[in-house]
Amino acid sequence: MARVPDGAVAGAAVVSRSNVAGERQRFNLAHELGHLVLHPSRGVDEEKAAFRFAGAFLAPAESLRRDVGARRTSLGAAELLLLKQRYGMSMQALIYRLSDLGIISMAHATQWWQTFRARDWKRREPGELEAERPQWARRTVLRALAEGLMSSSEAASFLGESLGDEVAESLSQKRAFLKLPLGERRRILEQQAGALSAHYEDDPEWRELAVAELTRE
Numbered sequence: 001m002a003r004v005p006d007g008a009v010a011g012a013a014v015v016s017r018s019n020v021a022g023e024r025q026r027f028n029l030a031h032e033l034g035h036l037v038l039h040p041s042r043g044v045d046e047e048k049a050a051f052r053f054a055g056a057f058l059a060p061a062e063s064l065r066r067d068v069g070a071r072r073t074s075l076g077a078a079e080l081l082l083l084k085q086r087y088g089m090s091m092q093a094l095i096y097r098l099s100d101l102g103i104i105s106m107a108h109a110t111q112w113w114q115t116f117r118a119r120d121w122k123r124r125e126p127g128e129l130e131a132e133r134p135q136w137a138r139r140t141v142l143r144a145l146a147e148g149l150m151s152s153s154e155a156a157s158f159l160g161e162s163l164g165d166e167v168a169e170s171l172s173q174k175r176a177f178l179k180l181p182l183g184e185r186r187r188i189l190e191q192q193a194g195a196l197s198a199h200y201e202d203d204p205e206w207r208e209l210a211v212a213e214l215t216r217e
Contacts, residue, residue: 022129
């Protein structure tokens with residue numbers, strides 16, 4: 001976490017292990033986000049508050065009540081597994097969330113804790129979800145590579161992986177482009193320039209960056 005001189009958070013990064021199931025990865029990230037945005041009063045358990053935030057962030061009350069009902073006397077494993085796939089959070093976290101909202105009773109939640117232990121689901125649940133992979137950095141690097149702003153070795157080093165297929169495809173496209181008549185190449189470049197201009201104008205992150213640069217100047 002990086003802070004400015006007055007102590008405010010300027011930027012933060014969360015590192016997640018690659019071998020974590022998707023539902024646990026998402027909850028861990030939401031939990032850490034809770035630590036960043038919550039400012040609990042004195043006497044409030046910060047860890048419990050962050051866990052509760054993660055559950056509410058991934059499974060909003062209105063949405064969960066619409067899908068499950070305002071009050072349930074029982075919940076089956078098949079339905080819980082479908083909810084896991086829909087909300088991208090573990091069955092255990094969903095039981096906590098349903099109990100916290102009063103949709104299921106504490107007694108029914110306790111029955112589920114016993115089931116998790118008996119079936120060894122506390123360690124590994126059925127229906128594990130694929131972990132999410134960040135795409136912005138990879139997409140940006142491949143774009144820089146395609147536009148000649150970064151070498152293949154630099155791109156591979158930045159992403160920590162081999163880019164053999166992407167590089168071969170990029171070189172093939174460049175060779176094909178250079179074989180076109182000059183007028184056709186100019187037409188294609190003009191189209192790409194127009195498309196990029198429209199992309200940057202519509203991209204909120206780019207607009208925010210541009211405003212920040214102008215303000216700094």
